[in-house]
Amino acid sequence: MIFFDIDGTLIDHLSASAAASLALHDEFSGQIPFTRDEFPVAWEEIMDRHFERFCRGEISIWDQRRARIRESFAAPQLSDAEADSRYHVFIREYERLTRAYDDAVPCLEKLMGKRLGIISNGAREQQLGKLRRARLLHHFDVAVFSEDLGVGKPDQGIFVEACRQAGQQPSKCIHVGDNLVADVHASHKSGMRPVWVDRLGKMSEVPAARITSLAELGRVLDGEFCCASKK
Numbered sequence: 001m002i003f004f005d006i007d008g009t010l011i012d013h014l015s016a017s018a019a020a021s022l023a024l025h026d027e028f029s030g031q032i033p034f035t036r037d038e039f040p041v042a043w044e045e046i047m048d049r050h051f052e053r054f055c056r057g058e059i060s061i062w063d064q065r066r067a068r069i070r071e072s073f074a075a076p077q078l079s080d081a082e083a084d085s086r087y088h089v090f091i092r093e094y095e096r097l098t099r100a101y102d103d104a105v106p107c108l109e110k111l112m113g114k115r116l117g118i119i120s121n122g123a124r125e126q127q128l129g130k131l132r133r134a135r136l137l138h139h140f141d142v143a144v145f146s147e148d149l150g151v152g153k154p155d156q157g158i159f160v161e162a163c164r165q166a167g168q169q170p171s172k173c174i175h176v177g178d179n180l181v182a183d184v185h186a187s188h189k190s191g192m193r194p195v196w197v198d199r200l201g202k203m204s205e206v207p208a209a210r211i212t213s214l215a216e217l218g219r220v221l222d223g224e225f226c227c228a229s230k231k
Helices: 013-027 039-055 061-072 080-097 104-110 124-133 156-166 180-189 214-230
Strands: 002-004 116-120 142-145 174-177 193-197 209-211
Touching (some): 013 039, 013 080, 061 080, 104 214, 124 142, 142 156, 156 180, 180 193
Parallel strands (some): 002 174, 174 193, 193 209
């Protein structure tokens, strides 16, 4: 069984998030305490901080969204309804702009005949929507999301649950992802075999096969399956 992460692996989250954050900044000009040039990076840092709280099971998916908005606007007094309204400005643009990486479709088409799954932090319907719009969803027969379990990567529980749903032992499963902590080290600790998609060329030492594009995945998997057949 080969599992994939979504954002940063199959879907170009950063480009869509940066552009959508600018739409949010423009919509509320003068109300956000960051310059337009500063805001995409600031937004991503704020998002990561609160999203990690959600992945640890500390807050709900909507509470982390509201926290992102309140911190981005330096407005802790915003009501839930006001925060939700501003968040919708961002998410409307974000969902319109999300695209699959150019190497995603060819990679998945080459894996036809193999069982594929998804392990993703985030809201089930939002993440499924990304895959559906990118015409990738039909490739996967197992999909596990942090929203369903109450905890997300790097908690090992989400990897174990994905393997359980697939009917496979972790040692028989591969996880392909871009995040060193949440994907690579966490899946390795759970007993899976990780493949690191290092799109940014970080070149870190990791307990995983390293690729810079999904176009290289077939070569790595050929080696994995070859070695497994000899054991």
